[in-house]
Amino acid sequence: MIALIAVIGAAACLLSAAFLLRRLGSGYRIARLLASAPEATLAEIREVAAARERRYLRASGRVSSEEEFPDENQRPLVFRRQRIERRVGRAWQILDEERLAVPFGIEDRREFVAVDADALGDGLVVIPRESLGSVSELPHGLRSRLASDVAAATPIRLRLDQVSAVEHATVVGMPRNGPDGPMLTAGLGRPLILSTLDPAAAMRLLAGDGRRLVILASVALIAGLGSLALALVAWLAGW
Secondary structure, three states: OOHHHHHHHHHHHHHHHHHHHHHHHHHHHHHHHHOOOOOOOHHHHHHHHHHHOOHHHHHHEEEEEOOOOOOOOOOEEEEEEEEEEEEEOOOOEEEEEEEEEEOOEEEEEOOOOOHHHHHHHEEOOOOEEEEEEEEEOOOOOHOOOOOOOOOOOOEEEEEEEEEEEEOOOEEEEEEEEEOEEEEEEEEEEEEEEEEOHHHHHHHHHHHHHHHHHHHHHHHHHHHHHHHHHHHHHHHHHHO
């Protein structure tokens, strides 16, 4: 009887943990893929691309490009994305997006692997620059880019994401042969991920406003595993 009750409790806790993590949205999926994708060297990425194997791999290297462009602080950028978003429930809805990118990739001392910048979406994990306000506070040039039905009083977020050629990055994706050699891109139903943060910082950023959900999910997961252990002990003891 005790074993049965413990199993039911474990199932309830584990289902609760899964539900809470799902509420984090795409951030949970990106974090899980970033942590679980098999790691490969850039040389191995080249080999997989040449063999046309369909694999989803993680590789790291220094961001590199021959066509950087400067930001306002004269840092050499390879990717810049500006978004105007409004809050919808727990998520942000994109009202407008502007991108500027040059061909770039990651390299080590011997190899270079390109990154498919066009495939970067929610998988871009960098420290964002954000401003909160309303549509009426936007400069005219940005305000004119929005649809006419977006009211001036609508609360919005202006978000700027950048990747610099002086950074070290981890990229997760499917290798394939691009126009100039091996490239990492989205594939196998999974997104292309690029992170310029260390693993712990990336996980904190991806949790975002849902850190409380992550804590609750962790507690539920620990409780579920504890209940499973109790169920096993009770079953062995014949309770």
